[in-house]
Amino acid sequence: MAKVLVLYYSSYGHIETMAKAVAEGAKAGGAEVDIKRVPETAPADVAAAAGFKTNHDFPEAQPDELAHYDAIIVGAPTRFGNMSSQMGSFWDRTGGLWAQGKLIGKVGGAFTSSASQHGGNEATLLSIHKTLLHHGLLIVGLPYAYAGQMGVDEVVGGSPYGATTIAAGDGSRQPSERELEGARFQGQHIAQIAGKLSA
Ligand SMILES: Cc1cc2nc3c(=O)[nH]c(=O)nc-3n(C[C@H](O)[C@H](O)[C@H](O)COP(=O)(O)O)c2cc1C
Structure with missing residues (x-):
């Protein structure tokens, strides 16, 4: 049975909701799944002023734990077209793993959230992906077999690079069922591939 880690950061909960859906899909794909978050790095006054979440459903990850998994699926909100600095900061602590090649050959994937439909979610x-590739992971996205990413009948996230959701400028929009289904699809797809590679 493949071991999958869903590793996320979320300021307002959108990515946390997506992480749960990715994990559901990975479980359906036959994997043993953990969900962990990376630590908040914003100063407490900045986090409070911006209304960042302080109650979390999942424990903090430690960099060394990444080596225990067959697949690592990373979720972080879009910040100016990049992964949030909290997630980047976590990966900045993985130099030791990189030096030992501990993550080479594992399966990796990414999902994100952005305020607007074209606010840089694919760039995020x-x-x-770049960080995962430097560590030697094999990148798996959200294939067009998930047809829910197509169509223009409603606002919908999702791209071949990975599952996404659109939060709106004030964060009022929550992940739609179609976006959550994309997250589940990606989780299941990655778990199945990791299962084949680790068999
Ligand atoms: C500093 C900062 C930069 C952001 N940059 C972008 C951006 O470039 N494009 C965009 O669409 N949304 C941007 N956003 C909105 C976030 O992506 C949005 O709050 C996030 O996707 C919500 O996910 P979360 O609830 O998991 O934190 C930014 C938010 C902050 C606080």
Whole structure:
């Protein structure tokens, strides 16, 4: 059975909701799944002023734990077209793992959230992909087999680079069922591939 880690950061809960859906899909794909978050790095006064979440459903990850998994699926909100600095800061602590090649050959994926439909969500996914590639992970996105990413009948996230959701400028929009289904699809797809590679 493949072991999958869903590793996320979320200021307002959108990515946390997506992380749960990714994990549901990975479980359906036959994997043993953990969900962990990376630590908040914003100063407490900045986090409070911006209304960042302080109650979290999942424990903090430690960099060394990444080596225990067959697949790592990373979720972080879009910040000026990049992964959030909290997630980047976590990966900045993985130099030791990189030096030992501990993550080479594992399966990786990315999902994100952005305020607007074209606010840089694909660029954010690629920013996560770059980090995973430097560590030697094999990148898996959200294939067009998930047809819910197509169509223009409603606002919908999702791209071949990974699952996404659109939060709106004030954060009022929550992940739609179609976006959550994309997250589940990506989780299941990655778990199935990791299962084959680790068999
Ligand atoms: C400093 C900062 C920069 C942001 N940059 C972008 C951006 O470039 N494009 C965009 O669409 N949304 C941007 N956003 C909105 C976030 O992506 C949005 O709050 C997030 O996706 C919500 O996910 P969360 O609830 O998991 O934190 C930014 C938010 C902050 C606080």
